[in-house]
Amino acid sequence: MSHVFPTYNRLEIELVSGKGTEVQDQNGTSYLDFISGIAVCNLGHSPSVVKEAVEEQMSKLWHVSNLFSITKQEEAATLLASASGLDAVFFCNSGAEANEAAIKLAKKHTGKTKILTFKQSFHGRTFATMSATGQEKIHSGFGPLLPTFEYLPYNDESALSKVKGEDVAAIMLEVIQGEGGVNPGTLSFLQAVEAKCREMNALLIIDEVQTGAGRSGLPFAYQHYSLDPDIVTVAKGIGSGFPVGAMLGKEALIPTFSPGTHGSTFGGNPLAMAAAKATMETIFDEGFLQDVQRKSVYFINKLNDQLIENPIVKEVKGIGFMIGISFHKEVKDIITELRDNGLLALPAGTHVVRLLPPLTVTDEELDRALHILISTINQHQSAEVY
Numbered sequence: 001m002s003h004v005f006p007t008y009n010r011l012e013i014e015l016v017s018g019k020g021t022e023v024q025d026q027n028g029t030s031y032l033d034f035i036s037g038i039a040v041c042n043l044g045h046s047p048s049v050v051k052e053a054v055e056e057q058m059s060k061l062w063h064v065s066n067l068f069s070i071t072k073q074e075e076a077a078t079l080l081a082s083a084s085g086l087d088a089v090f091f092c093n094s095g096a097e098a099n100e101a102a103i104k105l106a107k108k109h110t111g112k113t114k115i116l117t118f119k120q121s122f123h124g125r126t127f128a129t130m131s132a133t134g135q136e137k138i139h140s141g142f143g144p145l146l147p148t149f150e151y152l153p154y155n156d157e158s159a160l161s162k163v164k165g166e167d168v169a170a171i172m173l174e175v176i177q178g179e180g181g182v183n184p185g186t187l188s189f190l191q192a193v194e195a196k197c198r199e200m201n202a203l204l205i206i207d208e209v210q211t212g213a214g215r216s217g218l219p220f221a222y223q224h225y226s227l228d229p230d231i232v233t234v235a236k237g238i239g240s241g242f243p244v245g246a247m248l249g250k251e252a253l254i255p256t257f258s259p260g261t262h263g264s265t266f267g268g269n270p271l272a273m274a275a276a277k278a279t280m281e282t283i284f285d286e287g288f289l290q291d292v293q294r295k296s297v298y299f300i301n302k303l304n305d306q307l308i309e310n311p312i313v314k315e316v317k318g319i320g321f322m323i324g325i326s327f328h329k330e331v332k333d334i335i336t337e338l339r340d341n342g343l344l345a346l347p348a349g350t351h352v353v354r355l356l357p358p359l360t361v362t363d364e365e366l367d368r369a370l371h372i373l374i375s376t377i378n379q380h381q382s383a384e385v386y
């Protein structure tokens with residue numbers, strides 16, 4: 001028997017090597033990896049800039065306590081601050097931990113107790129972030145949940161306008177819901193959320209754990225909507241696979257997280273910061289992100305052109321390289337067939353194929369992926385029952 005808890009439904013495939021967009025399994029079969037470890041390997045597999053930075057740090061010093069000065073942590077924080085316009089960073093080791101920090105900071109800073117989140121959201125698996133997540137299947141068996149959170153329907157301005165707003169410390173949301181089905185927020189909804197926060201004197205927390213680190217074609221997805229968040233959380237893509245999470249906040253919040261209020265043993269250690277710094281220096285470069293946008297527009301347009309006629313396809317949605325193809329039927333079989341044809345893709349919910357290629361994907365790889373996607377999907381047509 002396996003000695004690992006079966007919290008994941010694992011495939012029998014083991015990926016044993018990878019470079020850039022391509023990975024190989026234990027039998028030597030190659031795949032184009034459009035999962036990227038779930039938006040983690042934004043620079044592809046084994047990126048040499050990150051490898052060199054980590055190797056260099058590894059030969060000097062791996063870990064020291066946050067009771068000491070850590071120059072690389074200051075430098076990584078400066079990269080995040082200048083890419084976001086926010087002022088201070090707390091480093092941790094995962095997306096859930098970044099959201100935990102955000103929840104604690106918002107409550108302590110405002111002195112209020114409620115945080116509003118949205119249905120179909122995903123904020124993590126710790127107790128607080130699971131409670132923040134607006135999906136019953138994730139809560140099942142773990143109640144009673146924290147009383148902190150109330151869930152509103154996403155993209156619903158009229159429900160938002162009815163919120164009384166007493167005792168609300170913050171509204172927390174993803175600008176594009178990832179696990180919930182690649183659901184982009186509309187501009188007017190997101191701006192209404194920000195206005196509601198100002199009206200209630202509550203903080204706006206944006207969870208960019210999946211959408212950050214250049215995934216959307218800008219450093220952070222909220223920048224597409226000209227939002228002005230008080231707190232932003234990131235993780236997945238900022239360490240290229242080294243576990244790094246971060247919470248970013250505005251200057252006014254700095255005194256609230258004074259010595260002793262929050263902490264993490266591993267968070268921001270020199271090895272993690274070497275990985276984060278090298279990753280962010282590459283991704284937050286304007287030319288790099290412009291190329292991501294160019295490739296994404298090409299890819300999304302081709303998908304739209306060639307799938308639009310297919311009656312089982314509902315729509316192609318998303319931004320940058322966070323793309324969902326939604327179907328009028330469940331996508332389980334399509335995901336398997338794509339894999340058999342050499343393309344790794346993820347479901348998001350039951351009816352959406354989610355594509356998260358490395359941001360470094362080449363034009364030639366995009367064309368190969370398009371060919372696989374279109375020929376696989378177009379084998380499913382109206383003749384089927386759906």
Ligand SMILES: *Cc1c(COP(=O)(O)O)cnc(C)c1O
Binds near residue numbers: 094122123174209235
């Ligand atoms: C993955 C994810 C998280 C949780 O991150 P972990 O590193 O798994 O804790 C939180 N929020 C969003 C939007 C995510 O996609």
